Amino acid sequence: MIGRLNHVAIAVPDLDAAAAQYRDTLGAQVGAPQDEPDHGVTVVFIELPNTKIELLHPLGVDSPIAGFLEKNPAGGMHHVCYEVDDIIAARDHLKSTGARVLGDGEPKIGAHGKPVLFLHPKDFNGCLIELEQV
Ligand SMILES: CC[C@H](C(=O)O)C(=O)SCCNC(=O)CCNC(=O)[C@H](O)C(C)(C)COP(=O)(O)OP(=O)(O)OC[C@H]1O[C@@H](n2cnc3c(N)ncnc32)[C@H](O)[C@@H]1OP(=O)(O)O
Numbered sequence: 001m002i003g004r005l006n007h008v009a010i011a012v013p014d015l016d017a018a019a020a021q022y023r024d025t026l027g028a029q030v031g032a033p034q035d036e037p038d039h040g041v042t043v044v045f046i047e048l049p050n051t052k053i054e055l056l057h058p059l060g061v062d063s064p065i066a067g068f069l070e071k072n073p074a075g076g077m078h079h080v081c082y083e084v085d086d087i088i089a090a091r092d093h094l095k096s097t098g099a100r101v102l103g104d105g106e107p108k109i110g111a112h113g114k115p116v117l118f119l120h121p122k123d124f125n126g127c128l129i130e131l132e133q134v
């Protein structure tokens, strides 16, 4: 069911500083910040030869990553995103296994304009999983 690793997300306390570090210190190809108000974050994507890094910073008052940054003020690995062919079939299969699908269970459009869903980290070895239909 899960396919390619689409991205690894890192929550950061200072988005501009983290983007500059990836661009200048690590010599990576860094995109422009994208506000995603529907998800409560601003994101910056870093293109790598085999996947992407997604830098995340809270946007708005009730960002879903605010609690994570309070617990991890220097930032930290936040989630991995796997690609799936059919996000509804994946969701229904996962729910049938007892996995918790976050939110109302309906996919939202993510940063790449594709449907995404999230699975509770406590159900997957402490790792927050995002699924993106490609
Ligand atoms: C523009 C979209 C973009 C894209 O790629 O397309 C994105 O990726 S948007 C990314 C931001 N959106 C989300 O993360 C949505 C899903 N996340 C959530 O709903 C919450 O973050 C949630 C429920 C995973 C955690 O929320 P919160 O921290 O407020 O809740 P708790 O304090 O109750 O946490 C419960 C428990 O889980 C641990 N936790 C929290 N976040 C993570 C994490 N990223 N990885 C691993 N574990 C996490 C937290 O420490 C609690 O553990 P406990 O032992 O009970 O203290």
Ligand SMILES: [Co+2]
Pocket (backbone or CB within 6 Å): 007, 009, 054, 079, 081, 130
């Ligand atoms: Co993501």
